[in-house]
Amino acid sequence: xxxxxxxxxxxxxxxxxxxxxxxxxxxxxxxxxxxxxxxxxxxxxxxxxxxxxxxxxxxxxxxxxxxxxxxxxxxxxxxxxxxxxxxxxxxxxxxxxxxxxxxxxxxxxxxxxxxxxxxxxxxxxxxxxxxxxxxxxxxxxxxxxxxxxxxxxxxxxxxxxxxxxxxxxxxxxxxxxxxxxxxxxxxxxxxxxxxxxxxxxxxxxxxxxxxxxxxxxxxxxxxxxxxxxxxxxxxxxxxxxxxxxxxxxxxxxxxxxxxxxxxxxxxxxxxxxxxxxxxxxxxxxxxxxxxxxxxxxxxxxxxxxxxxxxxxxxxxxxxxxxxxxxxxxxxxxxxxxxxxxxxxxxxxxxxxxxxxxxxxxxxxxxxxxxxxxxxxxxxxxxxxxxxxxxxxxxxxxxxxxxxxxxxxxxxxxxxxxxxxxxxxxxxxxxxxxxxxxxxxxxxxxxxxxxxxxxxxxxxxxxxxxxxxxxxxxxxxxxxxxxxxxxxxxxxxxxxxxxxxxxxxxxxxxxxxxxxxxxxxxxxxxxxxxxxxxxxxxxxxxxxxxxxxxxxxxxxxxxxxxxxxxxxxxxxxxxxxxxxxxxxxxxxxxxxxxxxxxxxxxxxxxxxxxxxxxxxxxxxxxxxxxxx
Amino acid sequence: xxxxxxxxxxxxxxxxxxxxxxxxxxxxxxxxxxxxxxxxxxxxxxxxxxxxxxxxxxxxxxxxxxxxxxxxxxxxxxxxxxxxxxxxxxxxxxxxxxxxxxxxxxxxxxxxxxxxxxxxxxxxxxxxxxxxxxxxxxxxxxxxxxxxxxxxxxxxxxxxxxxxxxxxxxxxxxxxxxxxxxxxxxxxxxxxxxxxxxxxxxxxxxxxxxxxxxxxxxxxxxxxxxxxxxxxxxxxxxxxxxxxxxxxxxxxxxxxxxxxxxxxxxxxxxxxxxxx
Numbered sequence: 001x002x003x004x005x006x007x008x009x010x011x012x013x014x015x016x017x018x019x020x021x022x023x024x025x026x027x028x029x030x031x032x033x034x035x036x037x038x039x040x041x042x043x044x045x046x047x048x049x050x051x052x053x054x055x056x057x058x059x060x061x062x063x064x065x066x067x068x069x070x071x072x073x074x075x076x077x078x079x080x081x082x083x084x085x086x087x088x089x090x091x092x093x094x095x096x097x098x099x100x101x102x103x104x105x106x107x108x109x110x111x112x113x114x115x116x117x118x119x120x121x122x123x124x125x126x127x128x129x130x131x132x133x134x135x136x137x138x139x140x141x142x143x144x145x146x147x148x149x150x151x152x153x154x155x156x157x158x159x160x161x162x163x164x165x166x167x168x169x170x171x172x173x174x175x176x177x178x179x180x181x182x183x184x185x186x187x188x189x190x191x192x193x194x195x196x197x198x199x200x201x202x203x204x205x206x207x208x209x210x211x212x213x214x215x216x217x218x219x220x221x222x223x224x225x226x227x228x229x230x231x232x233x234x235x236x237x238x239x240x241x242x243x244x245x246x247x248x249x250x251x252x253x254x255x256x257x258x259x260x261x262x263x264x265x266x267x268x269x270x271x272x273x274x275x276x277x278x279x280x281x282x283x284x285x286x287x288x289x290x291x292x293x294x295x296x297x298x299x300x301x302x303x304x305x306x307x308x309x310x311x312x313x314x315x316x317x318x319x320x321x322x323x324x325x326x327x328x329x330x331x332x333x334x335x336x337x338x339x340x341x342x343x344x345x346x347x348x349x350x351x352x353x354x355x356x357x358x359x360x361x362x363x364x365x366x367x368x369x370x371x372x373x374x375x376x377x378x379x380x381x382x383x384x385x386x387x388x389x390x391x392x393x394x395x396x397x398x399x400x401x402x403x404x405x406x407x408x409x410x411x412x413x414x415x416x417x418x419x420x421x422x423x424x425x426x427x428x429x430x431x432x433x434x435x436x437x438x439x440x441x442x443x444x445x446x447x448x449x450x451x452x453x454x455x456x457x458x459x460x461x462x463x464x465x466x467x468x469x470x471x472x473x474x475x476x477x478x479x480x481x482x483x484x485x486x487x488x489x490x491x492x493x494x495x496x497x498x499x500x501x502x503x504x505x506x507x508x509x510x511x512x513x514x515x516x517x518x519x520x521x522x523x524x525x526x527x528x529x530x531x532x533x534x535x536x537x538x539x540x541x542x543x544x545x546x547x548x549x550x551x552x553x554x555x556x557x558x559x560x561x562x563x564x565x566x567x568x569x570x571x572x573x574x575x576x577x578x579x580x581x582x583x584x585x586x587x588x589x590x591x592x593x594x595x596x597x598x599x600x601x602x603x604x605x606x607x608x609x610x611x612x613x614x615x616x617x618x619x620x621x622x623x624x625x626x627x
Numbered sequence: 628x629x630x631x632x633x634x635x636x637x638x639x640x641x642x643x644x645x646x647x648x649x650x651x652x653x654x655x656x657x658x659x660x661x662x663x664x665x666x667x668x669x670x671x672x673x674x675x676x677x678x679x680x681x682x683x684x685x686x687x688x689x690x691x692x693x694x695x696x697x698x699x700x701x702x703x704x705x706x707x708x709x710x711x712x713x714x715x716x717x718x719x720x721x722x723x724x725x726x727x728x729x730x731x732x733x734x735x736x737x738x739x740x741x742x743x744x745x746x747x748x749x750x751x752x753x754x755x756x757x758x759x760x761x762x763x764x765x766x767x768x769x770x771x772x773x774x775x776x777x778x779x780x781x782x783x784x785x786x787x788x789x790x791x792x793x794x795x796x797x798x799x800x801x802x803x804x805x806x807x808x809x810x811x812x813x814x815x816x817x818x819x820x821x822x823x824x825x826x827x828x829x830x831x832x833x834x835x836x837x838x839x840x841x842x843x844x845x846x847x848x849x850x851x852x853x854x855x856x857x858x859x860x861x862x863x864x865x866x867x868x869x870x871x872x873x874x875x876x877x878x879x880x881x882x883x884x885x886x887x888x889x890x891x892x893x894x895x896x897x898x899x900x901x902x903x
Contacts, residue, residue, distance in 0.1 A: 135647075136647075142657075142660070145660075210667060213667075214660045215660075217659070218656040218659040218660050218663065221652065221659060222650050222651070225648060227647050228648075248663055248666065249670055251667075253670055255671055256671045256675055256678075257674065259846075260675075260678060260842070270834070270838060271678060271682070271835075271838060271839075271842075284773065287834070288682065288835065289682060296678070579647065
């Protein structure tokens with residue numbers, strides 16, 4: 001750990017700080033980095049952020065493609081698709097997906113999207129990219145650990161990818177990996193080597209999250225520039241801060257559960273296994289509790305959905321304020337609702353287990369806490385809507401995705417209130433209603449937040465713009481497609497169609513939904529290809545996009561736009577700018593925006609708690625101080 | 628201009644610890660990271676101890692720690708919890724040594740750091756040695772992941788025509804030298820101090836005990852091993868004079884934090900397995 005000391009980081013401790021600081025940066029500038037140091041084993045937080053993003057995108061394509069494969073099966077169970085055989089070989093002989101591999105696909109779709117795309121790809125990307133830039137730091141507290149965080153993600157990815165191509169196939173017991181199915185290698189093909197690799201991959205992934213999270217938290221606490229007190233931090237930073245804390249406290253529990261499960265599998269212990277028969281053979285296990293695993297799993301599993309959604313919320317708050325040219329409504333309310341969500345996220349996990357034999361009294365407590373989450377969530381939603389109210393809205397792709405996020409968060413959040421009730425959950429548990437709910441509220445919403453962030457910060461990341469026309473097509477088709485895919489699932493779910501079933505044709509009562517299933521699949525395919533278009537736009541624009549010519553293209557107040565258009569390692573060429581005001585001074589005192597680095601004017605005060613104090617357009621008198 | 632400077636003075640940021648540009652908790656990022664790591668790791672151990680509690684509470688029988696942990700090397704005397712007391716004492720002592728090492732670091736006394744850190748390392752190794760002996764002894768007695776000799780015996784009684792087992796308490800068993808089978812020891816006495824009747828029938832103990840014991844103390848032992856390695860690294864760096872040259876012994880403190888954490892975790896493990 002002695003190597004963690006980084007001279008470029010030790011800034012502003014005393015009067016000589018700036019000189020020292022400047023010097024440290026120059027050292028960086030003159031040291032010629034070769035290609036590998038610069039783009040592969042880089043310690044620059046910006047490069048690491050981009051690495052997370054690109055690897056996350058690669059996984060998103062794999063995970064998305066898997067969903068198309070099993071959607072084809074659900075829509076046309078009797079047809080054969082040669083393309084499936086082309087992709088999956090023996091798992092889809094004659095173009096017909098095998099039942100075993102259907103479960104593997106579902107499991108991998110969940111695992112990849114939840115962990116690799118929406119945790120690493122979202123929080124990993126934007127925490128890394130934005131934290132130092134927005135709080136005014138040269139880099140993360142420990143750039144070396146930060147690099148380690150990415151490379152553990154790579155290792156984890158490699159192990160997971162290997163599990164996709166081994167003979168017995170990847171894990172197939174659902175992304176929740178419930179024992180006994182996941183604990184007994186002889187139980188199914190997918191419980192064999194694939195499951196071991198799954199557990200190893202997840203363990204490596206947790207190390208990656210821990211290394212990243214330690215960095216995010218300590219960087220935010222210790223490395224803020226002069227004047228950047230906590231209540232002058234952009235909401236993105238608040239969101240990343242709490243996300244990292246949730247990750248640090250919940251992931252270790254999954255780590256523990258994963259090791260215990262691996263012991264059950266390899267060494268014959270019985271932590272999660274009680275008396276059980278497989279294929280007529282009595283196993284020696286006794287005394288363990290499979291439900292214990294569910295508790296341990298969901299102690300991570302539920303906070304995990306907030307690890308996914310909080311960064312998206314932070315990004316949306318920031319993007320929305322910038323592109324409405326208005327201060328975010330209720331800044332402190334936003335902060336405290338993130339805090340509220342963080343605390344509540346740890347005490348609601350058993351709402352995933354209402355039908356596993358939970359004591360009804362205990363269930364009632366978890367219902368209460370679960371429904372309480374609606375309060376901070378609603379505060380945030382109303383604040384977003386009021387931020388838009390009478391703003392000078394720029395409907396660019398970033399803003400559209402931010403608005404789309406709010407739409408999806410409301411639609412998906414409302415069904416959460418139904419599912420949070422233990423009694424209703426008896427009917428709705430494990431149906432397509434649940435699938436629709438969580439895909440909208442955390443899957444799609446988080447994706448929209450991510451897209452908003454990519455469209456908004458792409459100019460900062462690569463010094464070029466994404467193509468807007470393709471962006472509009474991307475947004476509108478994805479928005480319509482999102483609802484087309486998941487809206488009908490609510491109806492299917494309410495009538496009791498269970499999730500994770502391979503083939504519904506054998507159930508007469510579900511035959512009436514055959515056409516709806518075809519409709520959903522077609523919509524899913526369209527959305528998949530539109531998002532491939534986005535990937536093409538992304539890579540094309542990195543090299544050929546329109547160049548950014550001004551330092552602050554969006555007219556934003558935050559610090560990252562005071563850095564050069566293509567910042568080097570160390571971010572600012574001279575001294576790190578100091579901060580004098582909060583980050584949401586938009587349309588104020590007759591000015592379009594006032595950057596955080598500008599000192600308060602003589603008649604100005606900083607009481608920005610009142611989110612509604614935007615002057616009416618008619619009150620704008622340039623040169624006068626109305627505040 | 629004078630008015631402007633006056634104004635600037637008035638609106639000068641109220642500089643408190645949290646307003647940026649310094650370390651609000653008066654701790655370097657490395658120390659903060661160690662604290663957060665410890666917090667995070669505590670959750671892993673919490674998960675294991677909750678697993679222990681949940682499984683034990685749902686078990687009907689559980690071995691009496693006084694009967695399981697009553698051996699000492701070099702003596703055949705039965706000393707319930709005697710050996711683990713020694714182990715625990717060694718580990719706590721080692722923590723005290725490391726506290727002294729940190730203290731000497733603050734005084735930039737290289738020799739002091741080296742001496743006390745060395746003693747701390749010896750303490751850690753001593754604990755690991757004790758754990759190795761205890762594991763070996765228990766495995767030799769037949770406690771494994773798949774079996775638990777610390778069972779109980781029953782005597783048959785006839786109640787209204789039905790044969791029922793009557794619980795009599797735990798007994799100690801011995802391993803037959805030749806057949807490696809578990810047999811009632813000659814001096815078998817139930818934990819309640821009663822002599823075991825001749826017709827007693829022996830039953831395996833709950834083997835979750837072995838699973839949990841080896842898993843959790845093993846995981847803790849892994850942490851101790853890591854701690855000893857870190858302490859050795861610190862010792863070598865101190866011996867090379869790295870911290871003396873930098874006039875900064877913070878690494879000793881950071882690794883010390885970890886070492887105390889490992890010590891603290893043992894207290895809970897000790898509580899769960901040996902006392903309750």
